[in-house]
Amino acid sequence: MSDTRPRLLGVVVSSTRAADGRREDLTGPRIAEWGRAHGFEVSGPHVVPDGPEVGDVLRRLVDQGCALVLTTGGTGFTDDDHTPEVTAALVDRPAPGIAEAIRARGLRTTPHAALSRGTAGISGHTLLVNLAGSTGAVREGLEVLSEIVDHALEQLGHGRPHDPPLHT
Template identity: 35%
Template sequence: METVKIGLVSVSDRAFNGVYEDQGIPALRDWILSALKNPVEMIERLIPDEQALIEKTLINLVDHDQCDLVLTTGGTGPYPRDVTPDATLNIADRIIPGFGEQMRQVSLHFVPTAILSRQVGVIRRNSLILNLPGRPKAIKETLSGVKDKDGKTVVHGIFAAVPLCIDAIGGPYIETHHHISESFRPKNFG
């Protein structure tokens, strides 16, 4: 099984300055380690809400570190310092609008203010970059989806589409633990 290289970026002025402990990277790390069957190499970055620095960090994780997947957390709202989507779009080769649309669909099951989220999904070179929410519970819901009390999927999480997307852009074949995130591939695929 191929190793998957994943960049984890938490964008938060307050966590960066030590006002509180970052919870985004630990939530991302825990979810990835529980969901993926593949060996994983993670590169973690905690940075402030500075657009130029976010752009530089994303470029470095893709172009230099050659991450297959980059997950950001934080900085996706409507506030003036929330510039993660702007930075992500600036360094993108292609936009995949469905990721942002689905993240908002998942979040709308819990909060009406999900429509204010500006999360995006993009491709840069051979890497998929996804902007996730900042709270650990929302990170998990966005990635895994929403299930009813009987365990039946009500809304798919975005990670169900990630393995096929990474296949399509030339990355490793990713396998998941289906009880965490069922990855979807067409029946005639691989």
């Protein structure tokens, strides 16, 4: 029997300036578009200021059964960049190789990719991944995820639409 449930992607934009209307967010829509192109039903982008609000949205998306939640922004060195810490608080099992691969891809373009403190991990059966907040960083992070996300989600029991779940 096939699993016909859509895979859910949650998109969270961690940006105080975008949340209060001082800046237009361009990264959340880009992630949502990528998600739809990869067969996901998309929740978001949810645009929130960095900090506790990010954790609230992440918890809600995990509880809603998202297979994948991608955040953008809040991974730098400024005083209000707390997305990696908020994400790590929800992670049951870290997935450091994903964050390392995303940074490695970014380093091919800019040395500033080394400044991203983004993390990745599993919360329940949801894969959480932080992307930096620039459009270039999001593009590069999605390139990496395009290569690995199906296999990762299959291991978590989220088969591609119309595929049976993989039980290992």
